[in-house]
Amino acid sequence: MATPADKAKKDSTDHTFRRYEDGDFKHLPWQQEIFDADTTYKCPTYIHKTPPCQGSCPSGEDIRGWLNIVRGIEKPAEGLDWQEYAFRRSTDANPFPSVMGRVCPAPCEDGCNRNEVEDFVGINSVEQFIGDWALTNKLAFTAGKESGKKVAVIGGGPAGLAAAYQLRRMGHGVTLFDDHKDLGGMMRYGIPGYRTPRDVLDGEMDRIIDMGVEKRMNTRIGKDISIKQLEKDFDAVLFAIGAQSGRALPIPNADKVTNCVSGVAFLSAFNEGRLKTVAGKVVVVGGGDTSIDVVSVARRLGRITNIHDKDRPENIVLGHTAHDVAEIASREGADVMLISRQPIEGMTAAKHEIDDATREGVEIQGSLSPVEVIIDDDGRATALRVAKMDYSSGKAVVVEGSEFDIECDLIVSAIGQTGNMEGLEGFGNERGLMDADKHYQMPDKPGFFACGDIIRPHLLTTVIGQASIAAISIDHYLKHEEMVKRPKVDVHHFDLLDKLRETNHTPDEYKPAGPDDERAIDRGLRGTIDDDYAVHNYEDRGNAEIVASTELFLGHFEHEDRNKRVETVPDSSQVLGHFEERVAGLSEEATIAEAKRCMSCGMCFECDNCVIYCPQEAVKRTPKEHSTMGRYVYTDYDRCIGCHICADVCPTGYIKMGLGDH
Ligand SMILES: Cc1cc2nc3c(=O)[nH]c(=O)nc-3n(C[C@H](O)[C@H](O)[C@H](O)COP(=O)(O)OP(=O)(O)OC[C@H]3O[C@@H](n4cnc5c(N)ncnc54)[C@H](O)[C@@H]3O)c2cc1C
Ligand code: SF4
Ligand code: SF4
Known part of the structure; x- marks a missing residue:
């Protein structure tokens, strides 16, 4: 039978408890410190993952990113307002923050990890603030460098408009055809104005048209203009015709x-x-x-x-x-x-x-x-x-x-609903909708793409997410490139390299050290710690993994009530003739307070816990001149003993013990 002494001996060989004795203060050579002296053989690495809010947002918005901007952790470049910076971040994926903030049923909030603490983060109320600020301050979008290619987008609803926006950012010419008098699709002709106020809707749509999108209203493709004509006049065609016929x-x-x-x-x-x-x-x-x-x-x-x-x-x-x-x-x-x-x-x-x-x-x-x-x-x-x-x-x-x-x-x-296929015979399927593959290409119809409700009627945010992917596919098609494999977590996620470039911390160009290179000999050709071409000790798993609440240190977060928007829903005696908007947006102060409830799942939010709690003072703040989002702390591996306290106290699940594992 195993005695307690045997167990201790076994534990020591399994490295499950600290090997240091009291008074044992002499430093070992650094290799031993890292690889032998710890209990786990592991040191912290910084792992970016996608938060579940973003994973649940069909547009794939970098929600954590714009919440961190609103709360002041991620800073804009000098001279840029934080509100505009947040707007640019959110509209990278979805150009309708004001509309979304009002009528998106917010699947992101259902997925939010904060539900495990007390209540979700009011994501779409912050989104509404960002969008309304941009409208009040008349922010505009910029088109990319002209490519000389022309795309016909059929349908001026959210899918067609979002695709036009993404295509113009890529520099492609866009003509938008719609059979209505006004743009908007179901945003205008389905959802009533007391839910999407028309000034808000027009403001967000005009901003896209002002990027140089040609619009042809009161024009039905298949009746006023044939598909054959479009094929002649354009390099690619996108069907975003929605599901206009009620069952x-x-x-x-x-x-x-x-x-x-x-x-x-x-x-x-x-x-x-x-x-x-x-x-x-x-x-x-x-x-x-x-x-x-x-x-x-x-x-x-x-x-x-x-x-x-x-x-x-x-x-x-x-x-x-x-x-x-x-x-x-x-x-x-x-x-x-x-x-x-x-x-x-x-x-x-x-x-x-x-x-x-x-x-x-x-x-x-x-x-x-x-x-x-x-x-x-x-x-x-x-x-x-x-x-x-x-x-x-x-x-x-x-x-x-x-x-x-x-x-x-x-x-x-x-x-x-189903699609109205009049004049478009040969493009629909047996369900009165259209087929498209995961790149939103139509099967066996090169140069034809389809997205939005005509694929499967769903939500605004869904069709906008599809439009963004369809635009990327059209871009590949126009450039005669292969379609790239879509990632498992297909979102507009944070990219540390982009962030480093944006903040003038672009890594040096990689120059391999030759055998006679002094640096290489010094290092025995091992490691990159002193080199600036590498982004050290950071792994981006954002396109493959979503960070679960169980990976977070939830005990860090105190109970905070959600900052709710005031809703004035009329009762049965007041409803007659009541066409005013029901939801009043949050004030700036309340918006910031709400953004502060975000737990920044999967990304450092500069709480300093790892710096404070590391018993070896091995975790340090990155010097201010090099610091930016995602590179706020670093580990001095000469000091780290692999105790994993930093990972335990990291509220966001950003630190994982891994480096040095064998
Ligand atoms: C009543 C209602 C309420 C809704 N409420 C919500 C909500 O609260 N939140 C939410 O997220 N989603 C909501 N939705 C869903 C959302 O509105 C749709 O998912 C979205 O509008 C679909 O976008 P789309 O661009 O694919 O199609 P649409 O919005 O339908 O736009 C397609 C456009 O193409 C035009 N068109 C069609 N055929 C042709 C042709 N041959 N030639 C030229 N133009 C053509 C149409 O006239 C239309 O303008 C609602 C939908 C409805 C119907
Ligand atoms: S679009 Fe909808 S799901 Fe996406 S962030 Fe906004 S409210 Fe959430
Ligand atoms: S706490 Fe923040 S990052 Fe985490 S899921 Fe909620 S909104 Fe997203």
Whole structure:
């Protein structure tokens, strides 16, 4: 049986406890100090990883980077405002910070490691501040050096605009075609103005157009201009045409009546300023963002009794213009109901949007499946027949005999969208969308690319992220280069070399030491410690790994309440005619305070813990004249004994014991 003494002996050979005895203060030769004297054989290395906020942001924004700029850790060059510096960093990936800050459902916040402490960092409220500051201060974008190549971008929604922005930065000429009068796609014709105020939207879009993007509005490709013509006139074509057609309810009679319309058509009529009122009860079928926008708009519009037939909402949605009387007639609160096949908690719309709609007086019922549209002798829908759904077995089961009718005057289907392929036959797939590979190239159609909702309807941030990758692919195509393999973590991440260049710390050019070189002989051809061509002891795993909360020292962070934006959501008695913006941005002071809650996962944020706690004083601050983000501390390996205290107390998971491992 092993005695405690045996165990100690075994531990000593396993290097699991300190080898120094009390009073043993004589330094060993440095090699021994590092490789023999420690308990682990390892010394600290500085490992950059992608934070989960960024990994969850479909645009791949360097969120930690711009938060560190806002909080004052990462400094701009002299003469540049921190606000502008933060704006440049965020718009490297996404040119719409003001819009995103308002309507992005912020998957980044769901992924944020700070959720493990008390609450996520209010990332999109900081993003809104950055974007609004840039608009107030009229910041502009700059185009790259002209390449002489021309790209046709079909669709002036967020995907087309973001692609145009990235392509202009690369110097390519861009012509943007859109069949609407105004740019914006669903940002303008889908999302209501009280969520994306039009001055904010126009400001962010104009900034892109001002980079020298030619726009051709009221021009439908496939009708006004053929694809063949585009092929002749342009070096590459990008489809960013979105999903314009709402899916009809797949139930009897839905396609026979005029007063059963799609959510996108309803919202488009409202956003074009044509739809001013609803009539009787409105029943909306859905569960996602679009359905919530429909019910919220319907509640704001209110209803008019004794409406003129021509002014009925379905006729306006189908293209008529309402009589003026529809605008001035006194109206009352509309009776609006939202039904979802899923239980309410399973609806895809964000929970706070569901709560807001309920507060605004919308009746929401989950677990109801539409069965049939009930029509009268005139062929108008008078009710929607529904059946109850049961999910208790883990499967969706229609409860037999549970059907009942919901009387209504208008049925709105918001159950999904497909593309409008008129004139584009041969480019779509069987789902009414388009296919593209991971570089957003269309299969078997060299020179054609596609991105955005037309690939798969999702979110603004998603289509903007795709546009950025599509632009890189188009750039390769135009230069006749191979497509490069996309990294595992495909984001716009921090690059220490870029940072060193930006701060005039560009490493020296690498000159290999020849056998007679004095430096090489001195060093026995080992190590690079004294050389300035190398970025020492730093590893960038940003494109392969995401730093988990378990890698952080969470005990470092004290509880801090999130700085929340003030939201003025009207209640059911105030909602009629309420078209003002609901969210007030944070003040500058609150924005900075919020950015300070960021734990800078995966990157040094200059807390000094490693410098303070290292018992050997082996970790030192990089002299000020050489210091920059990611190079704030260094280790003196002559002193390090591999005790790993620095790694333990590093709050951000940036320090890992590794160097000297064998
Ligand atoms: C009602 C609604 C609310 C939403 N709310 C949110 C939200 O809160 N947050 C969020 O992140 N996302 C939201 N989304 C999703 C988001 O709006 C879309 O993912 C995004 O707009 C898709 O961008 P896109 O550029 O691919 O397409 P679109 O925005 O649809 O733009 C495509 C453009 O191409 C034009 N076009 C189409 N065919 C042609 C052609 N042949 N020739 C010329 N032009 C053409 C269209 O007219 C349109 O202007 C919402 C969507 C809807 C419908
Ligand atoms: S775009 Fe959306 S996901 Fe990305 S940082 Fe902004 S709020 Fe977060
Ligand atoms: S704490 Fe900061 S870096 Fe970490 S996930 Fe949250 S926002 Fe990103």
